[in-house]
Amino acid sequence: MASRQELAVPGMRKAAWRRGVVTFRLDPGSDPADDFFPHELVFARACVRSLGQVTGADEPTLAAHAIALAGPAGWQNIHVWGRVPAVSADVDGIRARLLEACGIGVVAEVAEPGDLVLDIVVDAADRWWVGWHRAATLASRWPGGIYPHTLPDGKVSRAWLKLDEAIATFAIPFEAGQRAVEFGAAPGGACQRLLEAGLRVVAVDPALVDERVASHPRFQQWRMRARDVKLRQCRDIDWLVCDMNIDPRSTLESIGRVVSAPGCRPRGVVATLKIPDWSRAAELPDWLASFASWGLQPRARQLSTAGREVCVVAGPAR
Numbered sequence: 389m390a391s392r393q394e395l396a397v398p399g400m401r402k403a404a405w406r407r408g409v410v411t412f413r414l415d416p417g418s419d420p421a422d423d424f425f426p427h428e429l430v431f432a433r434a435c436v437r438s439l440g441q442v443t444g445a446d447e448p449t450l451a452a453h454a455i456a457l458a459g460p461a462g463w464q465n466i467h468v469w470g471r472v473p474a475v476s477a478d479v480d481g482i483r484a485r486l487l488e489a490c491g492i493g494v495v496a497e498v499a500e501p502g503d504l505v506l507d508i509v510v511d512a513a514d515r516w517w518v519g520w521h522r523a524a525t526l527a528s529r530w531p532g533g534i535y536p537h538t539l540p541d542g543k544v545s546r547a548w549l550k551l552d553e554a555i556a557t558f559a560i561p562f563e564a565g566q567r568a569v570e571f572g573a574a575p576g577g578a579c580q581r582l583l584e585a586g587l588r589v590v591a592v593d594p595a596l597v598d599e600r601v602a603s604h605p606r607f608q609q610w611r612m613r614a615r616d617v618k619l620r621q622c623r624d625i626d627w628l629v630c631d632m633n634i635d636p637r638s639t640l641e642s643i644g645r646v647v648s649a650p651g652c653r654p655r656g657v658v659a660t661l662k663i664p665d666w667s668r669a670a671e672l673p674d675w676l677a678s679f680a681s682w683g684l685q686p687r688a689r690q691l692s693t694a695g696r697e698v699c700v701v702a703g704p705a706r
């Protein structure tokens with residue numbers, strides 16, 4: 389729903405949609421540029437100019453139809469992904485077959501900036517969508533806009549991967565020696581990622597952080613709720629990270645209390661806003677306006693490694 393709303397730009401009429409795929413028709417006579425879609429999409433993972441659908445009883449037949457529809461030449465990379473995770477497909481096998489058929493050879497699945505990418509969305513075992521896009525933002529260089537990494541062994545929670553994706557997506561300039569405070573830090577995956585980036589880290593959470601993180605020499609924990617943190621302790625924070633499982637309005641109150649306090653001026657905020665139900669996604673513009681009211685410029689994305697939540701990264705307005 390949220391994707392459908394953010395993609396409803398002038399010049400397009402909504403067409404078919406199914407879970408995981410929303411399609412729009414261009415108005416007759418319109419010939420938009422390659423970068424017609426807004427680059428900074430929050431909920432839609434990938435935008436593709438559709439060439440149509442192909443059907444077939446098996447993968448070789450589907451691949452032959454897809455190549456006939458797309459034409460074999462000119463593509464610099466091929467992205468293949470399932471419409472939803474439940475659609476099981478041998479995406480690596482399909483990609484290898486199509487790369488060979490298009491004469492591209494072996495290329496990394498992360499496209500180079502500016503690459504013309506052929507997109508195959510596996511809708512069902514016997515039906516694929518075929519389309520294309522020009523790689524631009526980092527997320528548009530990943531197949532389906534999905535972060536192409538998994539959680540490494542030894543990480544204490546999936547929040548490690550979420551923060552890893554946020555760092556890549558927004559090019560967050562964490563630097564060794566900087567100080568970060570995280571509200572909602574237990575069991576500690578994000579703190580672990582921050583420590584790996586060389587930061588000094590304070591976890592604020594009534595729950596205990598995992599011993600593997602807590603024992604790090606650059607780590608400390610304040611076992612309390614965010615609203616009980618003394619503001620004078622926040623004066624030399626470089627980064628405020630928030631990942632509390634509470635209503636977004638309460639998260640914003642905790643952030644606002646710190647960033648608008650005299651003497652507290654973090655370089656940036658990395659906040660997870662949990663969306664209690666999808667109808668609340670319509671409040672996103674108001675949530676982002678809160679950052680602007682504190683003199684911060686927010687960017688937002690629903691990360692592919694996260695659930696029903698939005699990651700907002702905000703820095704000083706320029």
Ligand SMILES: C[S@@+](CC[C@H](N)C(=O)[O-])C[C@H]1O[C@@H](n2cnc3c(N)ncnc32)[C@H](O)[C@@H]1O
Pocket residue numbers: 544545546547548571572573574575576577578579592593594595612613614615631632633634
């Ligand atoms: C999703 S978990 C955080 C995961 C964590 N960022 C990580 O890296 O593993 C949410 C956490 O928010 C904490 N929390 C909820 N309300 C809070 C508050 N008012 N102040 C601080 N922490 C809070 C919970 O105790 C819980 O540990």
